[in-house]
Amino acid sequence: MTSSRQRPGSPSGELGRPALVEQIRTLIQETGPITFARFMELALYAPDLGYYATLRTGARDESGALADFQTSPQVHPLFGRLVATELLEIWRALGRPEPFVIAEPGAGAGELAEQILAGFAEREPTISVVYHAVDGRAPPQETTEAPVWWSNLSELRRAGTRVHCLISNEFFDALPVHRLARIDGRLREVYVDWTEDGFAEKFGPLSDPALAGVLGERGDAEGWRGEVCGVLNDVLEQLAGLVDNGVILTIDYGYGVADGRLGGPPGETLVAYHRHNWNDDVYRRVGRQDLTSHLDFAALFRLGRHFGLEPAGALTQRDFLLSRGLADETERWAVLQTTPGRQWQTRFASADLIRPDGLGRLKVAAQRKGAVEYSLESRL
Numbered sequence: 001m002t003s004s005r006q007r008p009g010s011p012s013g014e015l016g017r018p019a020l021v022e023q024i025r026t027l028i029q030e031t032g033p034i035t036f037a038r039f040m041e042l043a044l045y046a047p048d049l050g051y052y053a054t055l056r057t058g059a060r061d062e063s064g065a066l067a068d069f070q071t072s073p074q075v076h077p078l079f080g081r082l083v084a085t086e087l088l089e090i091w092r093a094l095g096r097p098e099p100f101v102i103a104e105p106g107a108g109a110g111e112l113a114e115q116i117l118a119g120f121a122e123r124e125p126t127i128s129v130v131y132h133a134v135d136g137r138a139p140p141q142e143t144t145e146a147p148v149w150w151s152n153l154s155e156l157r158r159a160g161t162r163v164h165c166l167i168s169n170e171f172f173d174a175l176p177v178h179r180l181a182r183i184d185g186r187l188r189e190v191y192v193d194w195t196e197d198g199f200a201e202k203f204g205p206l207s208d209p210a211l212a213g214v215l216g217e218r219g220d221a222e223g224w225r226g227e228v229c230g231v232l233n234d235v236l237e238q239l240a241g242l243v244d245n246g247v248i249l250t251i252d253y254g255y256g257v258a259d260g261r262l263g264g265p266p267g268e269t270l271v272a273y274h275r276h277n278w279n280d281d282v283y284r285r286v287g288r289q290d291l292t293s294h295l296d297f298a299a300l301f302r303l304g305r306h307f308g309l310e311p312a313g314a315l316t317q318r319d320f321l322l323s324r325g326l327a328d329e330t331e332r333w334a335v336l337q338t339t340p341g342r343q344w345q346t347r348f349a350s351a352d353l354i355r356p357d358g359l360g361r362l363k364v365a366a367q368r369k370g371a372v373e374y375s376l377e378s379r380l
Contacts, residue, residue: 015198016286020049024286025194033191035207037176037230039199043286044174045136051287052174055137070276071170072251072317072359073111076349078333080115082324083167083249086376087116088124090165090247093374099128103163103242105153106171107133113147116167132156132163153238164246166239170362172252172295175235177227177270178211182219187212192283199283214299218256226267227293233303240307245370248309254363256298257314269294297365309367313376318360320376321353 015021024042028034044050072079091100107113113133120127133147134156150156179190181203188203189211206212208230215228239248255269271278274289282291301311315323330350334343354360366376 015284016043016288017049020046020287023049024192024199028192028194033193033202033204036179036190036192037207039192040176040282040291043291044176046287049287051290052136054287071108071111072353072362073115073169075352075359076346077115077118078326078329078346078350079321079353080112081119081122082321082326082329083112083251084116084119085123085324086249086320087165087167088120088127090249090372090374091124091127093372094164094246097164099130101130101132101162101164103132103134103156103161103166104147105134105166105168105239106174107135107147107149108137110147112167112169117146132161153235153242157238157241161242162244163242166242166246166248167251168249169251170253172229172232172235172250172300173254173292174290175229175231177229177293178207179225179227179268179270180206180211180215180219181225182222185222187215187219199286214296214303216296216299216302218296218298224267227270229293229296229299232296232299233306236300236304236309237307240304240309240369243369245372246368247312247372247374248304248367248369249376250295250297250300250365250367251317251362252295252365253292253361254295254297254300256296257301257363257365295363297363300365301367304367308369310369312366312368312374313378314363314365315376316360317362317364318354318356320364326350326354 020042023046024034024039027042042050044052047053087100087102091097094100102116104113110133113131117129117131120129129146131147132150134150134153136151150159181188181190183203187206189206191202191204193200193202210233211228211230214230214232215226218224219226253269270282270291270293271280272282272285272289272291274285297314304311330347334346337343337346352359364376366374368374
């Protein structure tokens, strides 16, 4: 492997959780440099030490890990209520199945599930719904009430579950990614090594030739650098395997959709989030900051076809929410508030959901499988 660049830092707590840094350092010393995907997997999901693993156990430390970012359902319940209206459109397109079976990978603490179910209760109170929430921090299933919690998609599939609609919000952008570059006409991969200054990057051959297939034509230009989600194909296979006739809705940061409004940078998108601020030093605060990479929606659509998933439209979150009645819903919600301050908070949160330089940049994409006639763009 050839050396690329180093990320200097103290080998102490400045690099991150000492136990996690030591675990990764030991792995590198035993096996040699590791792919960035493996580094990211450990940084986010290492048991009891990774960033999301500590969120799952409810741990809080001096980094303020639980306050690093907010997803749309955490900004305001209006988000989930409007998503519920779209799911009801899918329910009608499917012929109003009873029960209507929904699954949400990456369900987190269940905020979106709660908001969707509340929206159903308000708009279609007689509908029968089975809601499966999938997340590694799934709480013990103590009741039979919705949602039903699962630890992972494989567990849900083994149970023989068939789903009418899969909905995810910022699920794909937390999947580990490989970092690639085109150097002297060849695709090379970034590996993470350990030096006396901390973690360092080295270029080497692709760890898996299949990565080039996931990348497609995006990395053809000399000097290009970017990320590839090596598990995207496997995840899509799992999702498609849950659906016979239905729709998959994906809400995430990303690029590559055919519509010019939804394009984006074809290069590096990997960033770290710490206390609501982003940075590009992904080798510090290991286990104490979030790592995220934008989803390649072109690859999502292209690979999805291998499993019977046909593209069914894409919008920005801003366009999606506005076309689903955000303005009217905001005022309806605001007038129910008891103080001017709470009314202001409602309107401010609503505006935050569609900010062009913020959450409004998220993409909402649909894929359909089976005979269902549905398009995300039909209500513009």
